[in-house]
Amino acid sequence: EVHLVESGGGLVQPGRSLRLSCAASGFTFDDYAMHWVRQASGKGLEWVSGISWNSGSKDYADSVKGRFTISRDNAKKSLYLQMNSLRAEDTALYYCAKDMSPYSGSGSDYFDYWGQGTLVTVSS
């Protein structure tokens, strides 16, 4: 059974940094692209970033480009999101999601498994 478990969320002041992690199990992690999707309270889904199976391709939403960095460690079956220069508008529940394809940004990005999310709150 596929499991995605996010961690690392919390309360952080504006301008500070936070690193999210996602531990994967139940599938061959290095066969698939992975993504981060966030959802502010009471709002819709917003894609944040995606990374291909071999880290060869990384894509970012304009809203986080230059501030967030996605990475993965296939040996540890883990996905990460380094978030710098955090803003109040980054406050959201952050989901880790598995792609059905090895490639991010291929035009065929479908997320067949999601974690339960980790909450990030940016506030002074």
Place this chain on the structure above:
Amino acid sequence: QSVLTQPPSVSAAPGQKVTISCSGSSSNIGNNYVSWYQQLPGTAPKLLIYENIKRPSGIPDRFSGSKSGTSATLGITGLQTGDEADYYCGTWDSSLNAVVFGGGTKLTVL
């Protein structure tokens, strides 16, 4: 303001059929596959439809997808109270180089 446009809400009676539209442009829906997600209250999204019309294993055939030009549609037949949820369309946008979602549609089964 979402790149993909969905109606904020739809409603129908149990047993009836409902459709949810998703409108985009040539840079997204017009030239890429569409997926649909169901988000029940307090839970993570769940993939319902991918590649415009395909259903993952375990998704009942009451759920269907279609696409024409720069618009896509999710259809749900035999509505059940358990179908009450938010529904999102998603696709790749070749101009933004990003995955984009619709703003979501809240389905109420009266």
